[in-house]
Every structure is written in structure tokens, then in C-alpha cells.
Amino acid sequence: MLLLQLLVDGILLGGTYVLLAQSLNLIFGVMGVVNLAHGSFIVLAGLFTVWFAAHVAISPLLAIPIAFVVLYAVGAALQPVLLEPLMGLGMQQAELLSLMITFGLDYVLIELGLQVFGSNYVSLPYLQSTWTLGGITVGKSLLVAGVIAGAVALALSLWLNRTGFGKSLLAASQSETGAVSVGINVRLVRLVAFAVGVGLAGVAGTLLILVEPMAAETADNFTILAFVLVALGGLGDYRGVAIASVLLGIAQSAVGFYLGGDAENVLPYVLLILFMAVWPQRFRRAA
């Protein structure tokens, strides 16, 4: 029964991870850029949600569309200035410089979070009760967050696979030259990919705050988490990343239960280094 409990918790936690990973995957796939500021967008959205719930006092779930629209606009404004200029450079150069730029952006955003929302850990007291079904206890907040995040991630994959623009996004992530030669506006595609990716990071943040406390300075934990999931699941492999998210969610629930919170938090880092030791080829393709 305990195992089943951990499994259910893990799957729901994994559901919240799917969105955070897919939003990074989208940017990574289309632009070849690992957005090191990803976690700070997530945390800013999470902190905003807490403020929103405290001051506007409607359902905090209303923060979801707001976070998406605002961060979509922020992403659309930043991409042409910060990242598009690097796109013409050689791959190695572009990777190096884009890492630096998003690293710098990360700290600008963290500072923004510190100035606006303060440096404390905050959490959102919403849906604190639990449901019990056949001996399995499920926190309502985890259930809501996991299900909504999973649904949004599913919507993203439907958008990518079923709509014309989504398909051109996928095409651009497979071959930029190919995409250009069939008349896709790759610049626009990159801009939209980044904006949607950042917007969805915002959605992920508003949902993650339901299940774990955040502080401005925890931003990088989410970046790493998202990156580990993308690396494990496979670059551009949306199904692989979804599976990796659920597996990591389960692993973290189990590790957290048996070894404690510290171990749960460093698990993604340990996995990253472990996989680098035993399976570097997998990363080489992704890198």
C-alpha cells in the first residue's frame, strides 16, 4: 500500500514536472539554446501567484492565464534582443554565448524576484485538504497541479503535432535549413517558440507553487530539474521527456520518503552526474 501511495504521489509530481520540462524542451529544440533563466521565470510566476492569491483573493488558478500572457510577452520581447543575434554564429560559439546570456538574465530575474517579492520561502495555502480513496491519500493541491500541468503539456504536444504552425515549429527543430527551404519563417518560429516556452514556464510556476514552497533564489533548482528531464528524456523527444518526468517524480517521492528532503532535492543533480558517468553518448546528442 505504501508503494502504491508513493507511486500515485510520484505520478502526480511527475505531472507537474512534465510541463516544466516540455517548456524548456521547446526552446531547446527549436533554438538550440538551453535557457538557464528558465527556473527564474518559473519562480517569478510562482511568487506572483502567492501575491495574487493574497491580494486579489479570487482563485489562485486565475493566475495561470495571467502568468502565461505576461511571460509570453516578456519572452517575445527578450528573444529578438538577447538570443536572435547569436543565431547566425557557429554552433559552438552560439551555445557558449547563449549560455552566458541566459546565465546573466537568470540573475537579473532573480534580483527582480528578490526586490519585488522578498527573499523568503513562500508557499500557497490552497486546497490543503486530502482525498482518501481505498487507502491512498492524495493531496488536493498535488492532484490539481499534476492534472492541470499534465493537461497543458498534452495541449502543447497537440498544438505541435496537429496545427500548421506547431508543425513548422517541429520542422524547425529538426532541420533549420530544411525548414527555411520549405518557406518557414524561421525567425518567427524561434520567437514564438521562446515566447511560448517562457509563457509555459510561467504556467508551470503557478502550478508548482501549489505543491512546493519557492524562494527567488531557488530558481536554479528548477532550471536544473527541467534540464535533467530533457536530457534524460531526449532532446525534442516529447514522449521521452514525459516518461522521464513521471519516472523522476516517482523516484523523488520514494527517495524523499526513505532518505529525507535533502536527498530528494539533490536527486536531479546526482542523476545528472551519474548519467554523465555511465551514458555520456546520450547527452552528446542532446548537447
Next chain:
Amino acid sequence: MSDTKPPLAPSVVHAPASHWYRAIVAGAAILAVFVAAPIFGSAYMVQLVTDILIFTALAYGWNLISGFTGYLSFGQVSFYGVGAYATGVMVVHMPIPWYLAVCAGGVLAMLVAVLIGPIMLRVRGILFALSMFGLARIFAVLFSDWDYAGGGNGLTLPAELTPVGVYVFAGLLALAGFSLNAWFARSGFGLDAMGIREDENAAAAVGVPTTRVKVAAFALSGVLAGLAGGLVAWNRSYIDPPSMFDPTIDLQTVVFVLFGGMGTIWGPLIGTVILTVVGEQLLVHFPNLELALYGLVVIVTVLLLPGGIVSLVNRWGWLPRPIVLAPRALPFGEPPPPRAAPPEPSVPVLAVDGLGVRFGGLVALDGVSFHIAPGETVAIIGANGAGKTTLFNAITGFVPPTHGDIRLRGRSVARLPAFRRARDGMARTFQIPRLMRPMTVWENVLAAARHGRQGHRAVAQAAWAVHTVGLADLWLAPVSQLSPGHQRRLEFGRVLALDPDLVLLDEVMAGMTKDEQEEMRAVIRHLHGFGVSAVAMVEHVIAAIADLSDRMIVLDFGRKIAEGTPDEVLRDPAVIRAYLGEPQ
């Protein structure tokens, strides 16, 4: 391979005179400030200079692994923290003087780097960057659970005031950082590191022991960071995991070096001094905006001045990059000494036995066997996707074979790393020349000549190779300014500098005009005259190589389908089918 239009008239044929007197003036000025600060300055001033010196050392450490070697680290703070904790624990629990404890911390940080280096340095780019970041988080958790070192509450060190001692130690540390960087910029070892930065596989192909060089650079960067951390621990008398494994220390290090100029000798010092001094002033007016400020500096520098301040002053000819081991003028050089006669001349130079390569489920090569005898030139042909380049990659050690054996002069090399095979006598070219683009012709050739040779011998052999491929007039030109034809020549210069027994040419004629092909053919005919025993060519343009080759081997879908003289092979119905398809 002569180009009708040389891309640039070389303005410098002699190596630029070294401006040693400028270096002495700069050194004297820095020393004067260093001595004057504690004599005339306030305690605040001494602390500020100490902080600058410690950060300079961190910046120089980061520059070794990230600037020179090309592995972007966001986790130098792992070493910094280990050094700090080693120092703290030793000072608190053992009766040893602080400066020895700091040194021990540096050694421990180096040990950590040597142990984890071979794993962490497998994949560069984002993976290395984030793994280093993650390593620092793991260390932070481990140390907060270690009660002997104070656990989460931190560790209080005895509060002895030794500002002058710390000051002098910090000065020596910064000097050590500077010296290591200057050595990287001028030495053969540094050239290896920069070769890895520019193109790791190409470096291995000319004999650079890439893993060893990377781990050594990593260890040196770790020592500097570890010593810096130990010094900070002693200076502050209190350490705890959040402050000793603080990622913003990495942010500052990255900002300082980037702003000054990555991979340069003076950049880290310039960046650290300017940004610390300016930062101090700005933070008075905008307190608590440190992170945003540094973040903005990174963004603006990358967008507007990616080479940093040093690249700016380079425009006026100041602080030029030293050219590695360049003599004042290009000597005539000496060809490599004749190779000792092989014990058994009949043994094939290259023997490939049942070689198979698999990528996941895809069979790229399936049981390929052939021999190349001394004196032979063999062409390997096949349609696109036949496995030709994979075959070369497996022979030269860039793709691990799933089965089969590869023997060079009778000795199995299938398990040797690529750089070993290069040193044992295999030289290869790539489909597109893979050269160190920002570096000069001289450095590209020297990098290949250096391995397994003494210094003066390497210089003589490199000079000979530069003359032989006709690039003597351009010996100090950076590769990025060479025409494609000259780049091809340079690649051959690099091959000759290796003094190879076996040369593997990967589609050297692709995309060439008829005239260029003709010149390339002449070069290939001449290769045997330079001590090369055997040549293997992968080629698409069959007409251009048919009369050059003694034998041809035809691959199709990863299998050898024919082998024989060019006449036999080109009439073989199986070959015709493979190229032209089944007759309707």
C-alpha cells in the same frame, strides 16, 4: 594547391617583437599599488585589495578551464567551498598554522578535480556547465549534513587578525594565477588546451591526449579556487554551506573574466579590478542590486563586446595574444628523420579484420576486412551512406567498433584512444578542414609536430612542414583569414608535421574545381616521398582517383562488396549495381 588570389598580403612575416619592457612597467605598477595599499591605505583599503586579489585568483582559475580549454564551468565554487571547509576543519580541529591549512585546502580541491575530472569533462557545453553547478549543490548538502564541520550551523574559526599575512598570501595567489595563465598562453601545453577548445576531435587527431590535458587544466583551476576559498574562510573566520557554495560567486567570476576577455592573459585581472572598483561605487548608490548589475554586465558584454576589454585594446595593438612558441623568424626547418625499417616489411601497414560498427539498431559497418601494404595507395569508394566515413572514424579511433580488429603494422590499435593512434603513425584529414581558426598557421602545424618530440625537434619539423606546403609567407596568419585552398594546404601541413606512416584522406576533393583536383592529385602522388608508407582515401569523385590508386575497395550499406584494381572494380557488375541501381 596554389591560389590565384592570396587572401591577404601578410603584413607580419616575423613574429612581433615581444614587449617585455611593457610587461615590466605593468608589473612594477601593479607591485607599487600592492605595496602602497597597506602602507598608505586604510584597513578598508587593505580588505578591498585583498578581496580583489582573491577574486583575481578565482577568475584566473576559471579562465584556465573555461577560457583556454573551452569547458564553461558554472561550479568553480565547488572547489572554493572544499578549500574553505578543508581549511576551516583543519584550523579548528588540528594544531596547524592557517597558511598550511589553506595550502592543504588547495591540494584537496585539486584532488577532487582530478577524481571527478575524467567524468565531468566527458561532454562539454551545457552538460559540463550544469553538472558543475549541480556538483556545488551536492557539496552544499553534504557539508550541511557533516556535523564535524559544523553542519548547517556553519563553522566558526578562531578569530585571529592576520590582515598582512592574508594580504601577502592573496597577492602570491593572484600572481600564481597570472603566471599559470601566461604559461597557458605561451606553452605547448596551453596550445593543446586551446586545440581542445577549438575542436576536440581535431586535437585528438593530431596526437593531443585530450583527457589528460583537460583534467590537468581542471586540476589547476581547482587549486586556485580551493586556495581562494581557504583564504576567504580564514579571513572571515566563519563559514557555512550557503555562503561557501554560493552560486553568485561563480556569477561574479564569470562576469569578471568575460568583461576582461576570456582566454587572455590580462583579461581576468582587468575585469576583476574594474568591476570590483566600479561595483563598489555603484552599490553605494544602488544597494542590493549586485546580482542584477552583474547579470546585466554579462548580457551587455556578450552582445556588444564578446571579447571583453582586451579585444577592445587589441584594436590599438595593445596586449596582443602571444603566438605560441613562435621563433623570431620562420627557420628553414628539418624534415623528420627517416623512420627505422620495420622489423617485418611484409606486414601490412593497416589491417582491418571483420570490423563492425553499430549505432543503436543501425548497422553502419558489417564485417569489413582489408589490408593496405607498404607503398600502396588504396581508395575506398561507395555511394552516400555506404559507411566510408564511419570506417575512417573507426580506424582513427573516433567511433568505437562493436566488433573486429584494427592493426597498424601488426599491432592492434582497436582499443587505443585516437591520440595514441595519431602518435603511432596515423594521420587523417576531415571532409571539411578542421583547424584552430583563431590561431595562426604556425600554431596549427606546431600542435601536430609537438607530440612525442622534443621542443627544438618539434619546431624544426613544424617549420619544415610549413615550408613544404607553401605557407611560409603566411606562417603568422590566422586560419580564419586563409582561403579554402590554403586551409586544405594547412591541413596537409599538419598531416606532414605528424610524420605519419599511414595517411587517411576523407573526401579531400569534394567540391573542388578541376584545377584544384589536379593539384590535390599531385599532392597525393607526392605523399610517399615524405616518408608516408601507405595512403587510404575515401572519395566520392571516382574519376579523380582511379589512376592514383593501386587498389579500390567498394562499400555498400556497410559491407565490402568488391576489391581489386581500379579496372576490375569499376567493371564489376555488383559495383555498377550499387552505384546505378538495378537495370530495369
